[in-house]
Amino acid sequence: MTKYVDQGKNDTRSGYGAAMTELGRTNPNVVALCADLVGSLKIQQFIDENPERFFQIGIAEANMMGIAAGLTIGGKIPFTGTFANFSTGRVYDQIRQSIAYSGKNVKICASHAGVTLGEDGATHQILEDIGMMKMLPGMTVINPCDYNQTKAATLAIADFEGPVYLRFGRPKVANFTPVDQKFEIGKALMLSEGTDVTIIATGHLVWESLIAAENLEKQGISAEVINIHTIKPLDEEAVLNSVKKTGCVVTAEEHNYLGGLGESIARVLATQHPTPQEFIATQDTFGESGTPEQLMEKYGLNNKAIEKAVLKVMKRK
Amino acid sequence: MAAVQELQDLVVQVRRDILRMVHKVNSGHPGGSLGCTEFIVALYNEIMELKDGFDMDGKDEDLFFLSNGHISPVFYSVLARRGYFPVDELGTFRLINSRLQGHPTTHEGLPGVRIASGSLGQGMSVALGAAQAKKLNNDSNLVYTLHGDGELQEGQNWEAIMYAAGKKVDNLIATIDLNGQQIDGSTDDVLPMGDLRTKFEAFGWDVLDIKEGNNLEAILKGMQEAKSRTGKGKPVCVLLHTVMGNGVDFMMYTHAWHGKAPNDEQLENALSQNPATLGDY
Numbered sequence: 001m002t003k004y005v006d007q008g009k010n011d012t013r014s015g016y017g018a019a020m021t022e023l024g025r026t027n028p029n030v031v032a033l034c035a036d037l038v039g040s041l042k043i044q045q046f047i048d049e050n051p052e053r054f055f056q057i058g059i060a061e062a063n064m065m066g067i068a069a070g071l072t073i074g075g076k077i078p079f080t081g082t083f084a085n086f087s088t089g090r091v092y093d094q095i096r097q098s099i100a101y102s103g104k105n106v107k108i109c110a111s112h113a114g115v116t117l118g119e120d121g122a123t124h125q126i127l128e129d130i131g132m133m134k135m136l137p138g139m140t141v142i143n144p145c146d147y148n149q150t151k152a153a154t155l156a157i158a159d160f161e162g163p164v165y166l167r168f169g170r171p172k173v174a175n176f177t178p179v180d181q182k183f184e185i186g187k188a189l190m191l192s193e194g195t196d197v198t199i200i201a202t203g204h205l206v207w208e209s210l211i212a213a214e215n216l217e218k219q220g221i222s223a224e225v226i227n228i229h230t231i232k233p234l235d236e237e238a239v240l241n242s243v244k245k246t247g248c249v250v251t252a253e254e255h256n257y258l259g260g261l262g263e264s265i266a267r268v269l270a271t272q273h274p275t276p277q278e279f280i281a282t283q284d285t286f287g288e289s290g291t292p293e294q295l296m297e298k299y300g301l302n303n304k305a306i307e308k309a310v311l312k313v314m315k316r317k
Numbered sequence: 318m319a320a321v322q323e324l325q326d327l328v329v330q331v332r333r334d335i336l337r338m339v340h341k342v343n344s345g346h347p348g349g350s351l352g353c354t355e356f357i358v359a360l361y362n363e364i365m366e367l368k369d370g371f372d373m374d375g376k377d378e379d380l381f382f383l384s385n386g387h388i389s390p391v392f393y394s395v396l397a398r399r400g401y402f403p404v405d406e407l408g409t410f411r412l413i414n415s416r417l418q419g420h421p422t423t424h425e426g427l428p429g430v431r432i433a434s435g436s437l438g439q440g441m442s443v444a445l446g447a448a449q450a451k452k453l454n455n456d457s458n459l460v461y462t463l464h465g466d467g468e469l470q471e472g473q474n475w476e477a478i479m480y481a482a483g484k485k486v487d488n489l490i491a492t493i494d495l496n497g498q499q500i501d502g503s504t505d506d507v508l509p510m511g512d513l514r515t516k517f518e519a520f521g522w523d524v525l526d527i528k529e530g531n532n533l534e535a536i537l538k539g540m541q542e543a544k545s546r547t548g549k550g551k552p553v554c555v556l557l558h559t560v561m562g563n564g565v566d567f568m569m570y571t572h573a574w575h576g577k578a579p580n581d582e583q584l585e586n587a588l589s590q591n592p593a594t595l596g597d598y
Contacts (some may be wrong), residue, residue, distance in 0.1 A: 073447045102423045
């Protein structure tokens with residue numbers, strides 16, 4: 001197995017920006033939209049190189065979603081950019097009717113997801129977005145784990161026909177996936193093989209899961225770590241193959257336990273292979289101000305919390 | 318150019334379609350449909366430049382987006398009679414497994430429809446995107462929209478209205494169906510919207526009125542004028558003054574038939590006021 005090491009901290013949103021720069025050069029149909037957050041979404045270089053293919057919408061996210069839907073009529077591939085909170089809950093009905101139900105090829109790219117947005121507090125820290133987006137028929141939902149994977153995911157969705165929700169974050173975090181790792185929408189990645197427990201993680205919690213697995217190994221526990229970057233459609237086969245071997249699972253995500261990855265996994269297991277499961281997720285709560293590290297600690301979203309959950313779930317086997 | 322009498326015959330036949338469609342399923346929205354019949358007939362048969370057949374991208378042809386999707390009966394009838402799909406299919410309106418859903422959708426693949434609408438206030442944003450895609454594609458054709466007046470109570474419209482003028486989307490003609498009625502009563506009673514001409518002008522639009530919005534000649538003249546004002550740096554707004562329920566005496570000048578179908582006797586009465594011209598579906 002590949003041994004994953006941090007190649008240097010970076011933010012996932014910069015992975016998005018880097019991919020947009022590349023798409024600006026390689027795919028003439030790609031257009032970018034933004035609701036007054038160009039700096040946060042890291043797309044200035046795309047704009048500098050392709051000013052005619054950039055649409056500054058202003059602080060009007062509902063209008064942005066509709067304009068994006070309209071741009072597909074005429075063959076464009078629109079990438080909308082704003083914070084995850086304003087990419088989902090604020091514009092749910094616009095996405096539902098004009099994009100999802102209408103089957104439009106819009107890429108909803110959402111930065112600053114989860115509590116790791118940090119000091120701005122709960123008004124901006126959405127923990128419900130995966131749930132809202134995965135409930136929309138036909139919507140693909142992707143939550144990459146680091147800079148390299150976010151870049152790869154952004155490039156991949158440009159070649160995929162259909163509406164996509166791409167969720168990433170604000171802070172600089174470990175960048176550990178190989179730069180040349182193939183990104184296949186809907187395909188889970190086995191990061192570390194094990195026999196005692198399966199840890200299934202998405203987004204910022206993937207690195208925390210790898211750390212937890214290392215620590216568990218020192219205690220004689222063999223943890224399998226699976227990275228689910230595509231929450232919908234879910235790679236059910238990868239999940240089932242792993243839990244059939246390990247017999248228990250911990251899911252880990254920076255999202256409410258209601259509506260998140262954990263629930264998707266639970267549905268698969270309940271219907272096909274009932275398995276003890278513990279959830280690393282926020283417990284139906286809003287976030288608050290603080291540093292990303294403080295918030296991950298307080299809301300039980302780090303490697304220590306994952307270790308505890310592993311010990312708990314293994315007793316339930 | 319189609320003779321006005323030909324268009325008038327089509328108008329009467331579309332009215333019959335609308336009435337028969339909503340009567341059959343005892344649901345749907347005849348009032349606004351009848352009020353906009355002359356306009357949509359004129360648009361699809363005289364005003365817009367259309368290719369034969371249908372493709373989603375609609376390059377090198379004019380596009381139309383119905384934002385107030387509840388007037389789907391008139392939209393479906395005009396599309397069918399323009400040849401987008403078989404006229405007989407109008408008989409499936411709102412039935413299970415139909416492509417003619419209660420509100421228009423792309424989901425069932427009905428030719429002529431490019432966006433779902435029904436949840437109000439979204440059509441102008443979509444049209445702005447389509448209009449800007451046309452500019453990127455060096456496509457000089459126009460984008461048309463229709464909105465209810467009550468629909469302008471939805472805030473997203475004003476985001477779009479601000480954007481359209483601010484970004485000089487001048488290949489767009491947005492028409493507002495000014496019938497002064499909405500579900501709960503007159504627009505003045507429900508939420509007075511003030512002087513819409515002044516509002517659109519304050520946002521930077523070029524505005525013109527079609528005072529007789531149920532008169533084909535007035536519509537043709539007004540829409541030709543609207544076309545002549547495109548490409549000059551401003552989006553164009555047409556304030557179309559209509560009568561809800563036009564063409565059926567007991568449905569006119571009231572909001573009562575916004576979302577209500579006629580019973581058997583009422584249908585007979587309404588159809589007798591509009592004798593068949595092109596043949597019923």
